[in-house]
Amino acid sequence: MTAPTPKQMHLAAHFPGVNNTTVWADPRSRSQIDFSSFxxxxxxxERGRFDFFFLAEGLRLREHNGRIHDLDxxxxxxxxxxxxxxAAVTERLGLAATVNTTFNEPYELARRLATLDHLSDGRAAWNVVTSSDAFTGENFRRGGYLDRADLPQVLGSARTGGTPYTRAAEFVATARELWDTWTPDGTPRPFRHQGQHFTIEGEFTVPRSPQGHPVVIQAGDSPEGREFAASAADVIFTRHGTLEAGRTFYTDVKARLAKYGRQPDDLKIMPGVTFVLGDSDAEAQESAAEIRRRQISPQNAILALEQVWGRDLSSYxxxxxxxxxxxxxxxxxxxGRVRNGDPLAVAARWRALSEAKRLSIRQTVIEATGRQSFIGSPETVASELIEFVSTDAADGFILVPHLTPSGLDDFVDRVVPLLQERGAFRSEYTGSTLRSHLGLVDPVGKD
Structure with missing residues (x-):
């Protein structure tokens, strides 16, 4: 009997930029500013036939204990x-930018995204984020920030029973209104939007782009973030540490779509993950342990601890x-750095982990801050990726390499061919736009 064809997965590449993921001391690491790295x-x-390339965003150099953070x-x-x-040096690869709704305006950002969609022949995507950080806000004319009640993590919709629009929700809706003012046949129409955060009117200057609407991505694991993704996003960028946690998240988010008139395939769930390859599983595990030690130096361990504790712990x-x-x-x-969760709760988890395994500060940080990783031979990693997708723990993955910019090379050369041989991933692009790569419905129903 012929084995069933595996569910097709989606893959994206995250350019690491400034963070603790990249092993900067590795001689193969290069600049995250030079265009050659991007x-x-x-x-x-693109050689690996990935869906898209993903960039994060930083709007101010972070500070730690009054000093500019070393990585910034x-x-x-x-x-x-x-x-x-x-866009000029690629042909099919989607191009996703993280752009903050707090410090931009819908008209201006909608123009920039529509322009990128034209320049790339339909490959633009927007990862929607906001900020409640007054420190970052000092870089901008308003100099302020929004209350947490206006963040996308608490996004509401008129369809959720009267919950008011927040700035971010209204921002996305307004951008879509602007993109829709040009008909598919090239006829412009005036727009007028009056809402809680924006009152604008006029004519949008950019004709309808190849995708109609650039793909919208949202990052968030909270209940409110999941609700926003279900109501308005095309892709949700998330993280979950185990196969079972992934399945639980997947089931929860997909179940939210129906009340917005959407189908399960209308939203792709793509966790951010790392990977380490070796000629054998044992070799890969050894390499992964060394990479984590190099990512979390003794100095970085104390810095990570201070980010949770909010105290000067340099004497520890x-x-x-x-x-x-x-x-x-x-x-x-x-x-300039968002705390992930309640510091008291995070500290309690770290203490429990440290006590259970008798770990030092550095060992605790190494274990507690590790992102979901796929570690093993190319065959093992390919099989685990397929299992995640085929058992509905994810629709695909956003890969975060530990080297900039060559960290994806081995995966494309050694894992992608196995995924293709097993029928789990495309061998060639079948469409030209990012929406076609992701299997998303065109907002105006064009082919």
Whole structure:
């Protein structure tokens, strides 16, 4: 009997930029500013027939205990400018930019995204994020920030029973209104939008782009973030550490779609994951352990601890136990970085982990901050990826390499051919737009 064809997976490449994922001490690491680095990773992803290339965003250099964070000293370029340049050296690869709704305006950003969609012949995507950070807001004319009630994590919709639009929800809806003012046959129509956050009217200057609407991505695991993704996103960028957690998340998010008149395939769930390859599983495990040690140096372990505790812990020994003092939730020690969850709750989890396994500060940080990883031989990694997708734990993955920009090379050369041989991933692009790669319905029903 012929084995059934596996469910098709989607793949994207995340350019690491400034973070603790990249092993900067590795001699193969290069600049995250030089265009050649972006081009290398993008060309590799396209050679692997990936769906899209994904850029994060940083709007201010982060500070730690009053000093510029070490990883930020070389800065971060503006995403849409980089992707516009990449449009000229790629042909089919989707181009996804993280752009903040708090410090932009719908008309201006809708024009930039529509322009990228034209320049790339229909490959643009927008990862929607916001900020409640007054520190970042000081870089902008308003100089302020939004209350957490207006963040996308609490996004509402008129269809959810009267919950008011937040700025981010209204921002996305307004951008779509602007894109729709040009008909598919090229006829412009005036627009007028009056809402809680935006009152604008006029004529949109960019004709309807190849995709109609650029693909919308949203990152968020909270219940409110899941609701926003179900109501308005095409892709949700998430993280979950186990196969079972992935299945639970997948089931929950897909079940939310029906009340918005959407089908399960209208939203793709793509967790961000790392990978480490070796000629054998044992070799890969050994390499992965060394990579984690190099990512979390003794100094970085203390910095990571301070980000949770909100206290100056420079006197602590990275090879010693966790602090007995509790975190300071209202500390201003770290500026420009979003805390992931309640510091007290995070500290409690770290303490439980440390006590159960008798881990030092550095060992605890290494284990507690690791992103979901696929570690093993190419055959093992390919099989695990297929299992995640075929058992509805994900629709695909956003790969975060530990080297910039060559970290994707081995995956494309050694894992992608196995996925293709097993029928789990495309051998060639069958369409020209990002929507076609992702199997998403065109917003105006065009072929």
């Amino acid at each position: 081009e290398h990773l993008a060309r590799t992803a 000293v070389v800065g971060r370029p503006e995403s849409l400018t980089v992707l516009s340049a990449l 020994d990275p090879d010693g136990p966790l602090p007995e003092i509790d975190p300071d939730p209202d500390s201003g020690l770290v500026q």
